[in-house]
Amino acid sequence: MELMSTGEFARASGLSRKALRLYDELGLLPPATVDPANGYRFYDKAQLEQARLVAWLRHLGMPLASIRRVSTLPSAQAARELDQYWTRIETETAARRKLATFLIGYLSGRNDAVNEPSLIVRYATRSDIGLQREDNEDAAYAGARLLAVADGMGGHAAGEKASTAVIEALRPLDTDVPEGELLNALDHAVRRAKATLRDMAESDPALSGMGTTLTALLWSGSQLGLVHIGDCRAYLVRGGEVFQMTHDHTMVQSLLDDGKITGDEVASHPQRMLLLKALSTDGAGKDEPDLQLLQAMPGDRYLLCSDGLHVTVPADAIKRILLTEKDPDQAATDLIKLAMDAGGPDNITCIVADVTSPQ
Numbered sequence: 196m197e198l199m200s201t202g203e204f205a206r207a208s209g210l211s212r213k214a215l216r217l218y219d220e221l222g223l224l225p226p227a228t229v230d231p232a233n234g235y236r237f238y239d240k241a242q243l244e245q246a247r248l249v250a251w252l253r254h255l256g257m258p259l260a261s262i263r264r265v266s267t268l269p270s271a272q273a274a275r276e277l278d279q280y281w282t283r284i285e286t287e288t289a290a291r292r293k294l295a296t297f298l299i300g301y302l303s304g305r306n307d308a309v310n311e312p313s314l315i316v317r318y319a320t321r322s323d324i325g326l327q328r329e330d331n332e333d334a335a336y337a338g339a340r341l342l343a344v345a346d347g348m349g350g351h352a353a354g355e356k357a358s359t360a361v362i363e364a365l366r367p368l369d370t371d372v373p374e375g376e377l378l379n380a381l382d383h384a385v386r387r388a389k390a391t392l393r394d395m396a397e398s399d400p401a402l403s404g405m406g407t408t409l410t411a412l413l414w415s416g417s418q419l420g421l422v423h424i425g426d427c428r429a430y431l432v433r434g435g436e437v438f439q440m441t442h443d444h445t446m447v448q449s450l451l452d453d454g455k456i457t458g459d460e461v462a463s464h465p466q467r468m469l470l471l472k473a474l475s476t477d478g479a480g481k482d483e484p485d486l487q488l489l490q491a492m493p494g495d496r497y498l499l500c501s502d503g504l505h506v507t508v509p510a511d512a513i514k515r516i517l518l519t520e521k522d523p524d525q526a527a528t529d530l531i532k533l534a535m536d537a538g539g540p541d542n543i544t545c546i547v548a549d550v551t552s553p554q
């Protein structure tokens with residue numbers, strides 16, 4: 196063993212005395228011996244190689260526990276471990292980059308999708324006041340990654356303000372949300388929307404008691420997030436079948452679920468309009484939406500609509516159009532027309548979206 200004083204070892208290794216003391220404290224590079232009389236530390240000249248490696252690994256940002264192990268391994272084995280470590284770091288960094296890009300866009304309200312989507316969504320939106328209402332309290336948004344429909348409630352145009360505010364709160368999600376973050380992103384946007392409604396009602400008492408339903412779909416790659424509260428609906432057309440993706444949060448739906456009424460009694464039930472859940476300023480907005488993570492497939496068609504469509508138009512007629520009309524624009528137009536032909540008692544909004552693979 197060729198002992199060197201701390202000063203000599205520091206000069207030879209290019210590391211400061213302070214760094215050496217730190218490495219000793221961290222257990223990364225203990226001195227070869229410590230003089231019991233005066234506490235002076237001595238290093239073995241053979242430790243110079245390890246000292247340099249420890250310094251490099253710290254520059255790399257490797258965790259201390261890993262440095263302790265890797266710096267004492269034979270070179271070839273250390274190289275393999277480093278390779279694995281670095282592959283993991285690059286994977287994690289890529290995932291964090293995606294999250295950061297999304298957060299920067301979302302929080303700044305810029306919705307500029309940059310990546311090539313793995314699925315293309317072709318959509319058409321129609322909204323009509325109907326034939327019997329004085330305002331259109333429905334609101335909708337359709338973009339490359341996000342589809343959303345909201346049906347507001349509350350007198351003196353408050354419903355319109357509520358549905359519009361909630362759609363606006365969701366709009367920044369129409370960007371590249373990382374795949375693992377779809378439901379978190381929807382959850383955050385809904386909480387933000389609730390806070391906005393609360394602020395609006397606090398600053399204008401005329402708006403207290405306003406509320407809105409919300410049903411929205413958000414894509415990331417082939418993953419699909421669904422958020423739903425109230426009685427707007429989402430339908431999926433796949434393989435020649437039409438599936439209802441959402442469950443109405445209404446009194447009649449819960450009576451139906453409990454077997455207390457039959458499907459035929461729904462249309463004439465006196466509490467047909469009563470919602471059990473909504474985003475509202477009442478009850479401190481404690482109603483929580485349903486969140487679901489699903490898989491989208493090329494060839495899927497989605498319909499989002501307000502109750503002005505599905506309450507007014509029989510399910511079979513909606514299905515027939517979804518299954519036979521190829522063009523989303525025409526399908527949306529035809530659906531609105533069905534509701535108008537049936538008297539248009541409510542505002543009617545629908546979004547028809549076809550999912551395809553990129554060419």
Ligand SMILES: [Mn+2]
Nearest residue numbers: 346502503541
């Ligand atoms: Mn409605």
